[in-house]
Amino acid sequence: xxxxxxxxxxxxxxxxxxxxxxxxxxxxxxxxxxxxxxxxxxxxxxxxxxxxxxxxxxxxxxxxxxxxxxxxxxxxxxxxxxxxxxxxxxxxxxxxxxxxxxxxxxxxxxxxxxxxxxxxxxxxxxxxxxxxxxxxxxxxxxxxxxxxxxxxxxxxxxxxxxxxxxxxxxxxxxxxxxxxxxxxxxxxxxxxxxxxxxxxxxxxxxxxxxxxxxxxxxxxxxxxxxxxxxxxxxxxxxxxxxxxxxxxxxxxxxxxxxxxxxxxxxxxxxxxxxxxxxxxxxxxxxxxxxxxxxxxxxxxxxxxxxxxxxxxxxxxxxxxxxxxxxxxxxxxxxxxxxxxxxxxxxxxxxxxxxxxxxxxxxxxxxxxxxxxxxxxxxxxxxxxxxxxxxxxxxxxxxxxxxxxxxxxxxxxxxxxxxxxxxxxxxxxxxxxxxxxxxxxxxxxxxxxxxxxxxxxxxxxxxxxxxxxxxxxxxxxxxxxxxxxxxxxxxxxxxxxxxxxxxxxxxxxxxxxxxxxxxxxxxxxxxxxxxxxxxxxxxxxxxxxxxxxxxxxxxxxxxxxxxxxxxxxxxxxxxxxxxxxxxxxxxxxxxxxxxxxxxxxxxxxxxxxxxxxxxxxxxxxxxxxxxxxxxxxxxxxxxxxxxxxxxxxxxxxxxxxxxxxxxxxxxxxxxxxxxxxxxxxxxxxxxxxxxxxxxxxxxxxxxxxxxxxxxxxxxxxxxxxxxxxxxxxxxxxxxxxxxxxxxxxxxxxxxxxxxxxxxxxxxxxxxxxxxxxxxxxxxxxxxxxxxxxxxxxxxxxxxxxxxxxxxxxxxxxxxxxxxxxxxxxxxxxxxxxxxxxxxxxxxxxxxxxxxxxxxxxxxxxxxxxxxxxxxxxxxxxxxxxxxx
Numbered sequence: 052x053x054x055x056x057x058x059x060x061x062x063x064x065x066x067x068x069x070x071x072x073x074x075x076x077x078x079x080x081x082x083x084x085x086x087x088x089x090x091x092x093x094x095x096x097x098x099x100x101x102x103x104x105x106x107x108x109x110x111x112x113x114x115x116x117x118x119x120x121x122x123x124x125x126x127x128x129x130x131x132x133x134x135x136x137x138x139x140x141x142x143x144x145x146x147x148x149x150x151x152x153x154x155x156x157x158x159x160x161x162x163x164x165x166x167x168x169x170x171x172x173x174x175x176x177x178x179x180x181x182x183x184x185x186x187x188x189x190x191x192x193x194x195x196x197x198x199x200x201x202x203x204x205x206x207x208x209x210x211x212x213x214x215x216x217x218x219x220x221x222x223x224x225x226x227x228x229x230x231x232x233x234x235x236x237x238x239x240x241x242x243x244x245x246x247x248x249x250x251x252x253x254x255x256x257x258x259x260x261x262x263x264x265x266x267x268x269x270x271x272x273x274x275x276x277x278x279x280x281x282x283x284x285x286x287x288x289x290x291x292x293x294x295x296x297x298x299x300x301x302x303x304x305x306x307x308x309x310x311x312x313x314x315x316x317x318x319x320x321x322x323x324x325x326x327x328x329x330x331x332x333x334x335x336x337x338x339x340x341x342x343x344x345x346x347x348x349x350x351x352x353x354x355x356x357x358x359x360x361x362x363x364x365x366x367x368x369x370x371x372x373x374x375x376x377x378x379x380x381x382x383x384x385x386x387x388x389x390x391x392x393x394x395x396x397x398x399x400x401x402x403x404x405x406x407x408x409x410x411x412x413x414x415x416x417x418x419x420x421x422x423x424x425x426x427x428x429x430x431x432x433x434x435x436x437x438x439x440x441x442x443x444x445x446x447x448x449x450x451x452x453x454x455x456x457x458x459x460x461x462x463x464x465x466x467x468x469x470x471x472x473x474x475x476x477x478x479x480x481x482x483x484x485x486x487x488x489x490x491x492x493x494x495x496x497x498x499x500x501x502x503x504x505x506x507x508x509x510x511x512x513x514x515x516x517x518x519x520x521x522x523x524x525x526x527x528x529x530x531x532x533x534x535x536x537x538x539x540x541x542x543x544x545x546x547x548x549x550x551x552x553x554x555x556x557x558x559x560x561x562x563x564x565x566x567x568x569x570x571x572x573x574x575x576x577x578x579x580x581x582x583x584x585x586x587x588x589x590x591x592x593x594x595x596x597x598x599x600x601x602x603x604x605x606x607x608x609x610x611x612x613x614x615x616x617x618x619x620x621x622x623x624x625x626x627x628x629x630x631x632x633x634x635x636x637x638x639x640x641x642x643x644x645x646x647x648x649x650x651x652x653x654x655x656x657x658x659x660x661x662x663x664x665x666x667x668x669x670x671x672x673x674x675x676x677x678x679x680x681x682x683x684x685x686x687x688x689x690x691x692x693x694x695x696x697x698x699x700x701x702x703x704x705x706x707x708x709x710x711x712x713x714x715x716x717x718x719x720x721x722x723x724x725x726x727x728x729x730x731x732x733x734x735x736x737x738x739x740x741x742x743x744x745x746x747x748x749x750x751x752x753x754x755x756x757x758x759x760x761x762x763x764x765x766x767x768x769x770x771x772x773x774x775x776x777x778x779x780x781x782x783x784x785x786x787x788x789x790x791x792x793x794x795x796x797x798x799x800x801x802x803x804x805x806x807x808x809x810x811x812x813x814x815x816x817x818x819x820x821x822x823x824x825x826x827x828x829x830x831x832x833x834x835x836x837x838x839x840x841x842x843x844x845x846x847x848x849x850x851x852x853x854x855x856x857x858x859x860x861x862x863x864x865x866x867x868x869x870x871x872x873x874x875x876x877x878x879x880x881x882x883x884x885x886x887x888x889x890x891x892x893x894x895x896x897x898x899x900x901x902x903x904x905x906x907x908x909x910x911x912x913x914x915x916x917x918x919x920x921x922x923x924x925x926x927x928x929x930x931x932x933x934x
Contacts, residue, residue: 052073052079052080055079055080055081055082055085055087056082058082058085059084059085060082060083060084060085060129061084062084062085062086063085063086063087063088063098064085064086064087064088065088065091065095065098066087066088066089066090066091066109066134066135067091067092067093067107067109068089068090068091068092068093068107068108068109069109069110070110070112071109071110071111071112072111072112072113072114073114073116073118074114075114075115075116076114076115076116077114077116078116078117078118078119078120078149079111079118079119079120080119080120080121080124081119081121081124081126081130081132081153081155082124082126082130083124083125083126083127083129083130084127084129084130085130085131086129086130086131086133087131087132087133087135088101088131088133088134089108089109089111089133089134089135089136090102090103090107090108090109090134090135090159091107091109092105092107093107101134103134103159103323103357104321104323104324104325104357106321108136109134109135109136110135110136110137110138111135111136111137111138112138112139113138113139113140113141113146113147113165115141116140116141116142117140117142117145117146117147117148117149117167118137118138118139118140118146118147118148118165119132119137119140119147119148119149120145120148120149121148121149121150121151121153121155122149122151122152122153123151123152123153124152124153125152125153126150126153126154126155127154127155128154128155128156128176128178129156130153130155130156131155131156131157131158132148132155132156132157132158132160133156133157133158133159133160134158134159134160135160135161136160136161136162136163137160137161137162137163137165137169138161138162138163138164138165139163139164139165139166140165140166140167141165141166141167141190142166142167142192143167143190143192143194143195144167144168144171144192144194144195144201145167145168145170145171145201146165146166146167146168146169146187146190146195147162147165147168147169147170147187148162148169148170148171149170149171149173150170150171150172150173150175150177151173151174151175152173152174152175153175153177154175154176154177154178154207155177155178156177156178156180157170157177157178157179157180157182158178158179158180158181158182158351159180159181159182159323160182160183161182161183161184161185161322161323162182162183162184162185162187162199163183163185163186163187164185164186164187165187165188166187166188166190167188167189167190167192167195168187168188168189168195168196168197168198168199168200168201168220169184169187169198169199169200169218170184170199170200170201171194171195171200171201171203172200172201172202172203172205172208173203173204173205174203174204174205175202175205175207175208176205176206176207176208176209177205177208177209178208178209178211178349179200179208179209179210179211179213180211180212180213180351181211181212181213181323181351181353181354181355181370182213182214183213183214183216183322183323183355184198184199184200184213184214184215184216184218184225185214185216185217185218185315185322186217186218187199187218187219188218188219188220189219189220189221192221194221195220195221196220196221196222196223196227196229196259197218197220197222197223197224197225197226197227197259198218198219198220198223198224198225198246198248199215199218199220199223199224199225199226199246200225200226200227201220201226201227202226202227202228202229202231202236202264203229203230204229204230204231205231205236206231206235206236207235207236208236208237209235209236209237209239209349210226210237210238210239210241211237211238211239211240211241211348211349211350211351212239212240212241212350212351212354212355212360212370213241213242213355213370214241214242214244214315214322214329214355214370215241215242215243215244215246215257216242216243216244216245216246216315216329217245217246217315218246218247219246219247219248219249220248220254221248221254222248222253222254222255222259222281223246223248223254223255223256223257223258223259223281224243224246224247224248224254224255224256224257224276225243225246225256225257225258225273225276226238226257226258226259227258227259227261228258228259228260228261228264228266228288229261229263229264230261230263230264231263231264231265231266235267236264236265236266236267237266237267237268237269238258238266238267238268238269238271239267239268239269239270239271239348239349239350240269240270240271240341240348240350240354240366240367240368240369240370241271241272241369241370242271242272242329242369242370242371243256243257243258243271243272243273243274243276243279244272244274244275244276244309244312244315244329245275245276245312245315246276247276247277248277253281254278255276255277255278255279255280255281256275256276256277256278256279257273257276257278257279257280258273258279258280258281259280259281260280260281260282260283260286260288261283261286262283262284262285262286263286264283264286264288265286265287265288265289266288266289267288267289268280268288268289268290268291268293269289269290269291269292269293269341269342269348270292270293270341270342270348270366270368270369271293271294271368271369272293272294272307272337272368272369272370273293273294273295273296274294274295274296274306274307274309275296275312276296278297279295279296279297279299280295280299290302291342292340292341292342292368293368294307294336294337294368294369303336303337303340303368305336307331307335307336307337307368307369308331308332308335308336308337309328309329309330309331309332309335310327310328310329310330310331310332310406310410311328311434312328312329313328313434314328315327315328315329316328322355323355323356323357324356324357325356325357325358327355327356327371329369329370329371330356330371331367331369331371331373332410332413333373333409333410333411333412333413336929337367337368337369338367338373339365339366339367339373339918339931340365340367340368340918341365341366341367341368342366343365343916343917343931343932343933343934344916345361345366350366354370354371354372355370355371356371358371358372358373359372360372365872365931379417380395380396380415380417380418381417381418381419381420381781382418382419382420382421382422382781383395383396383402383408383411383412383418383420383421383422384396384397384398384400384401384402384408384421384422384423384424384452385401385402385403385404385405385407385408385421385422385423385424385428386398386401386402386403386423386424386426386448386450386451386452387403387404387424387426387427387428387450388424388426388450388451389401389403391403392404392407395407395408395411397452398422398424398451398452398453399452401424401452404428405421405423405428405430405436405467406430406436408421408423409421409436409437409439412439412442413439418442419441419442419443419780419781419860420442420443420444420445420779420780420781421442421443421444421445422445422448422452423444423445423446423448423465423491424448424449424450424451424452424453424463424465425446425447425448425449425450425463425464425465426450426465426466427466427468428465428466428467428468429467429468429469429470430470430472430474434470434472435470435472435473435474435475435476435505436467436474436475436476437475437476437477437478437480438475438477438480438482438486438488438509438511439480439482439486440480440481440482440483440485440486441485441486441860442486442487443485443486443487443489443779443780443860444487444488444489444491445458445487445489445490445779446460446463446465446489446490446491447459447460447461447462447463447465447490447515448463448465449462449463450463455777455779455786455788455827456788456825456827458490458777458788459775460490460491460515464492465490465491465492466491466492466493466494467491467492467493467494468494468495469494469495469496469497469502469503469521470495471497471498472496472497472498473496473498473500473501473502473503473504473505473531474493474494474495474496474502474503474504474521475488475493475503475504475505476501476504476505477504477505477506477507477509477511477536478505478506478507478508478509480509481508481509482506482509482510482511483510483511483859484510484511484512484538484539484836484859485512485835485836485859485860486509486511486512487511487512487513487514487859488511488512488513488514488516489512489513489514489515489516490514490515490516491516491517492516492517492518492519493516493517493518493519493521493529494517494518494519494520494521495520495521496521496522497521497522497523498522498523498524499523499524499525499526500523500525500526500527500531500533500561501523501526501527501530501531501561502521502522502523502527502528502529502548503518503521503528503529503530503548504518504529504530504531505527505530505531506530506531506532506533506536506538506565507533507534507536508533508534508535508536509536509538510535510536510537510538510539510565511538511539512538512539512541512857512859513538513539513540513541513543514540514541514542514543514857515541515542515543515777516543516544517543517544517546518530518543518544518545518546518548518559519544519545519546519547519548520546520547520548521548521549522548522549522550522551523549523550523551523555523557523561524550524551524552524555525550525552525555526550526555526556526557526561526586527550527557527560527561528548528549528550528557528558528559528577528579529545529548529557529558529559529560529577530545530559530560530561531557531560531561532560532561532562532563532565532567533561533563533564533565533590534563534564534565535564535565535594536562536565536567537565537566537567537568538567538568539567539568539570539857540567540568540569540570540572541569541570541571541572541857542570542571542572542854543572543573544572544573544575544713545559545560545572545573545574545575545577545584546573546574546575546576546577547576547577548577548578549577549578549579550578550579550580552580553580553611554580554581555579555580555581556579556580556581556582556586556588556618557579557581557582557585557586557618558577558578558579558582558583558584558608558610559574559577559583559584559585559608560574560584560585560586561582561585561586561588562585562586562587562588562596562598562622563587563588563589563590563596564589564590564591564593564594564595564596565594565596566594566595566596566597566598566599567598567599568598568599568601569598569599569600569601569603570600570601570602570603570742571601571602571603571714571742571744571745571746571761571854572600572603572604572746573603573604573606573713573714573746574603574604574605574606574608574616575604575605575606575607575608575706575707575713576606576607576608577608577609578608578609578610578611579610579611580610580611580612581610581611581612581613581614581618581620581644582610582613582614582617582618582644583608583609583610583614583615583616583634583636584605584608584615584616584617584634585598585600585616585617585618586614586617586618586620587617587618587619587620587622587624587648588618588620588621588622589620589621589622595622595623596621596622596623597622597623597624597625598622598624598625599625599627600624600625600626600627600629601626601627601628601629601739601740601741601742602627602628602629602741602742602744602745602746602751602761603628603629603630603746603761604629604630604631604632604706604713604720604746604761605617605629605630605631605632605634605642606630606631606632606633606634606706606720607633607634607706608634608635609634609635609636609637610635610636610637610638610640611637611638612636612637612638612639613636613638613639613640613644613646613670614636614639614640614642614643614644614670615634615635615636615640615641615642615660615662616631616634616641616642616643616660617631617642617643617644618640618643618644619643619644619645619646619648619650619674620644620646620647620648621646621647621648622648622649623648623649624643624645624648624649624650624651625651625652626650626651626652626653626655627652627653627654627655627739627741628653628654628655628732628739628741628745628757628758628759628760628761629652629655629656629760629761630655630656630720630760630761630762631643631655631656631657631658631660631668632656632657632658632659632660632700632703632706632720633658633659633660633703633706634660634661635660635661635662636660636661636662636663636670637662637663638662638663638664639662639663639664639666639670639672640662640666640669640670641660641661641662641666641667641668642657642660642667642668642669643668643669643670644669644670644672645669645670645671645672645673645674645676646672646673646674647672647673647674648673648674649674649675649676650669650671650674650675650676650677651676651677652676652677652678652679652681653678653679653680653681653732653733653739654680654681654732654733654736654739654757654758654759654760655678655681655682655759655760656681656682656699656722656728656759656760656761657669657681657682657683657684658682658683658684658695658698658699658700658703659684659698659703660684667684667685668683668684668685669683669687677689678692679691679692679733680692680731680732680733680759681693681759682694682695682699682727682728682731682759682760683695691731691732691733693727693728693731693759695727698723699722699723699726699727699728699759699760700719700720700721700722700723700726701718701719701720701721701722701723702719703719703720704719705719706718706719706720707719713746714746714747714748715747716747718747718762720760720761720762721747721762721764722758722759722760722762722764724764726764728758728759728760729754729758729759729764730754730755730756730757730758731756731758731759732756732757732758732759733757734756736751736752736757741757742840742854742855743840743852743853743854743855744852744853744854744855745758745761745762745763746761746762747762747763748773748853748854749762749763749765750763750765750851750852751763751852753765753851771791771792771793771794771795771797771843772791772792772793772794773789773790773791773792773841773843773853774789774790774791774792775788775789775790776788776789776840776841776853776854776856777789777856778839778856778858779858780832780858780859780860783831783832783833783860784829784830784831784832785829785830785831785832785837785839785858786827786829787802787827787828787829787830787839787856788825788826788827788828789825789826789841789853790824790825790826791820791822791823791824791826792822792823793822794819794820794821794822794824795822796845796846797819797843797844797845797846798818798819798844798845798846799816799817799818799819799844800816800817800819800826800841800842800843800844801813801815801816801817801841801842801844801850802814802815802816802817802828802830802839802841803839803840803841803842804830804837804838804839805837805838805839805840806834806836806837806838807838811838811840813842814830815828815830832858832860835859835860836857836858836859836860837857837858838855838856838857839855839856839857839858840852840853840854840855840856841853872930872931872932872933873911873930873931873932873933874912874932874933874934875910875911875912876908876909876910876911876912877908877909877911877930878906878907878908878909879902879906879907879909879921879923879928880905880906880907881902881903881904881905881907881923882904883904884901884902884903884904885901885902885923886899886900886901886902886923887899887900887901887902887907887909887921887922887923888921888922888923889909889911889914889919889920889921890919890920890921890922891917891918891919897914897919898911898914902923911930911932914932915932916932916933916934917931917932918930918931918932919931919932
C-alpha cells in the first residue's frame with residue numbers, strides 16, 4: 052500500500068512473488084492511473100520479462116476484511132490490477148474486491164476463497180479480463196448475490212475471457228446482474244463450470260439476470276452448474292452463440308467436451324496454463340463456433356492460457372482457444388520421451404502425450420494416422436482415450452521415433468495405462484473398421500463396464516494388442532461390446548482380466564447385441580462369475596449377438612459359476628479351429644455353457660476343462676447347433692468328431708511353451724506327433740474363411756487336410772523363418788513391411804491382394820535377399836478395406852503362405868463438404884442420392900436441397916454468416932458461412 056500511495060498517475064508498480072496482507076480489518080486501495088503488476092520472480096527489469104505461467108505467485112491476502120476496497124475513489128480504466136491472486140477476503144459483499152463508483156481494469160488475476168464473493172461492482176464500469184474465479188462463496192451473508200461477481204447498477208461492466216468454477220452465491224454461483232437498465236454490461240468468451248447456489252431457493256449455478264438487467268452474453272460456455280441461467284420476467288438480455296447445458300434458444304446445447312473437467316486447473320495445479328482441464332477437446336462443437344464478427348468485443352490478444360485468441364480463422368466459444376492449426380498434416384507423432392511437446396508434425400516435434408494427438412486429430416479431418424513411440428501413456432485421472440473415426444493408431448516405434456522398418460511391437464512396448472476408468476472409451480464416435488488400434492498393451496483399466504475398452508455402437512479394428520490386467524465390476528474386464536459393436540480383433544492376447552461382482556460376466560470380453568470377429572487370439576488366465584473369458588448375452592432382439600471366433604486359444608480361464616471359457620446365453624456363437632484347454636468352472640461348463648443359444652464348433656479341440664457339476668467341456672443346457680470335426684473328452688454326436696483317450700497336446704501343463712511366449716514353435720497346445728487331431732479337420736475348410744496361417748504363423752493346411760485346433764502341425768521344415776508381416780496405410784498407399792530370420796533354399800516372395808478376403812491376386816514378385824533381411828513394398832489401395840498375404844516360393848516351386856494382413860481406411864465415397872469456411876457455395880460429396888437439410892446453429896431449418904450420388908453444388912450465398920449444420924442420409928456435416 053505504501054508503494055501505491057507513493058505512485059502517481061502513469062506509474063507502474065512491479066510486485067514480486069510472495070504474500071502481501073493489509074493490517075487486520077483493513078484493505079488495499081488502488082489509485083487512478085497507477086498500474087499494479089504481480090507475478091514477478093524479482094529479477095525482471097521490464098513487464099515483457101514477466102512470465103505468468105512460471106509459478107511466481109503474488110498473493111494479496113485478506114485480513115478480516117475485504118482484500119481490495121475501491122469505495123468512491125472514481126478510478127478510471129487506467130487504474131489496473133494485473134497478475135495477482137486475490138484470496139481469503141471476508142466481508143458481506145465484495146470480499147475479494149469492492150468497486151463503488153470506481154471502474155478499474157482487472158486483468159490476469161485469480162480470485163480464490165473469498166468469503167462474501169469475488170468482486171462486487173456498484174455503479175461501476177469495471178473491465179475484468181482473463182481472470183479466474185475459484186471457490187468464492189457468499190458465506191451466508193445477505194448481499195453476496197453472486198459468488199464470483201455481483202453487479203449492481205453497473206451498466207458498463209465487461210467480463211471477458213474469464214473462468215468461473217466452484218463458486219457459490221445467494222442467487223448465482225457465477226455472475227449476478229441487477230439494476231443495469233438497457234446498457235452495455237457484457238459477458239464474452241467465458242467458461243462457467245461446477246458453480247452453484249445453496250442459500251436461497253431459485254438460485255442458479257451460472258448467471259442470474261434480475262428483472263432490471265439486460266446484459267449481453269455471448270461466446271460463453273455454461274455447463275455443469277445445475278441451472279445454468281435465469282432470466283427474470285420483464286428483462287431482455289442478449290444471449291447468443293453460447294454453449295448452455297439444457298439448451299437455450301439461439302445457442303448450442305451440446306456437451307462442450309472439456310479435456311478433463313475433473314481437474315480444472317490441470318496436473319500442474321495452476322490455472323491459466325496449457326494443461327488446464329477446461330480446454331476444449333478436439334471433437335468439441337464449440338471449436339471455431341463463436342461469433343463470426345468479433346469487432347467491438349474488446350478481446351485480448353491471448354486466451355486465458357496464453358494461446359492466441361483467434362485460431363483457424365474463427366474464435367472458439369469459452370475462455371480457451373484451440374491451440375492447433377490443421378495445415379496439411381495427415382499423420383501425427385507421439386513420443387513420451389521428448390522433453391516437451393511440439394506440434395506433432397514429426398518425430399523431432401512429437402507430442403509428449405497421446406491426449407494431445409487425439410485432440411489435434413479430432414479437429415482435423417485430414418489426419419488419418421498417429422504413430423506412437425514406446426512408453427506408457429495415461430489419460431487424465433478418471434478419463435479415457437477415445438479413438439476417432441478413420442484414424443489409425445500404431446504403437447511399437449522406438450523412443451526417438453523411427454521408420455516403419457524399425458517398428459517392433461514386442462521390443463518397443465507401447466502401453467495405454469488406465470487412470471481410474473476404462474482405458475479406451477468408444478461411446479460417442481460410431482467407429483467402423485477404418486478406426487485402427489495396432490500394437491499396444493492395454494492395462495490397468497478399472498470401471499463398472501469395459502475396464503480395458505468400452506465400445507457402444509463402435510466397431511474398430513484391433514490388431515497386435517495385449518489386453519491384460521483390467522477389471523470391471525459388472526461386465527467386460529478386458530473389452531465390453533454393446534449396441535451393435537462388432538470389432539474385428541486379430542493377433543491379440545487377453546490375459547489376467549477380471550470381472551469381480553457376483554452375477555457379473557465376461558472376464559476378458561462381454562458381448563451384447565454385437566458380433567465381434569476374433570481371429571488368431573489367445574485368452575488365458577481371465578476370470579468372471581459367468582463366462583470366465585468371454586460372455587455372450589442377448590439383451591434385445593436386434594441387433595443379434597453372433598460372435599465368430601477362429602484360430603484362437605482359451606487356456607486356464609475360470610468362472611465362479613458357468614462357462615469357464617465362454618458363456619453363451621441366448622446368442623449365436625461360431626467357433627472354427629479353436630483350442631479350449633484347462634479351464635475351470637465353479638458350476639457348469641468347464642469350456643462352454645450353452646443356454647437357449649446356438650453353438651456351432653468346427654475343427655476345434657476341447658481338453659482338460661472341468662466344472663463342479665461334472666459337465667466337463669460343454670454344459671448344453673438348451674439350444675441348437677452342434678460340433679463337427681472336433682476333438683473332445685466326452686462323446687459328442689456329429690460328423691468327424693473324435694473322443695480322446697489322452698491329451699492331444701505337446702504339453703498341456705505348459706500351454707505357452709518353455710519360452711512363455713504365445714504363438715511360437717514351442718507352444719504346449721500344439722498337437723503332439725501322432726495326435727488323432729492332425730489332418731482330421733473338415734475336408735473343405737474354405738467356407739470357414741480361416742486365412743492362410745494358424746495362430747503361430749504356420750501354413751494353415753500343411754498336410755493332406757487341415758488339423759483340428761488353433762495350431763497346424765508342419766509336415767516339413769519351412770524354407771524361411773518369417774518373423775513379422777505388418778503394414779500401415781498412408782494416403783491411399785499400403786506400406787507393407789516384413790522381416791525374415793533364416794532364409795534357406797527359397798527363391799522369392801509373391802505379394803498377393805484381395806478386396807473381399809477370399810480370392811487373392813498376385814501384385815508383385817520380390818526376390819530373396821538373405822537371412823535377417825527387411826523387405827518393404829508400397830501398393831496403391833483405393834478400397835476402404837483390403838487383405839494382403841505373402842506367398843513364399845521355394846527353389847523347387849513349392850510354396851507356403853504368410854498370415855493375412857487387413858488394412859482399412861476412410862471410404863473414398865464418404866460424404867465430405869468443402870470449401871470450409873465457405874462464401875457463396877459448398878460442394879457436398881454424397882455416397883447416395885437424397886436430400887440435404889441445412890440448419891442454423893440454434894436448430895432452425897434454413898435450406899433443403901436434393902442431391903445425387905457424387906459431388907453436388909449447394910448455394911449458400913443467401914445465408915447469414917455463422918455456423919451451420921447439415922443432415923444427409925443420416926450423416927451430419929458442419930460448415931462455416933463467411934461474408
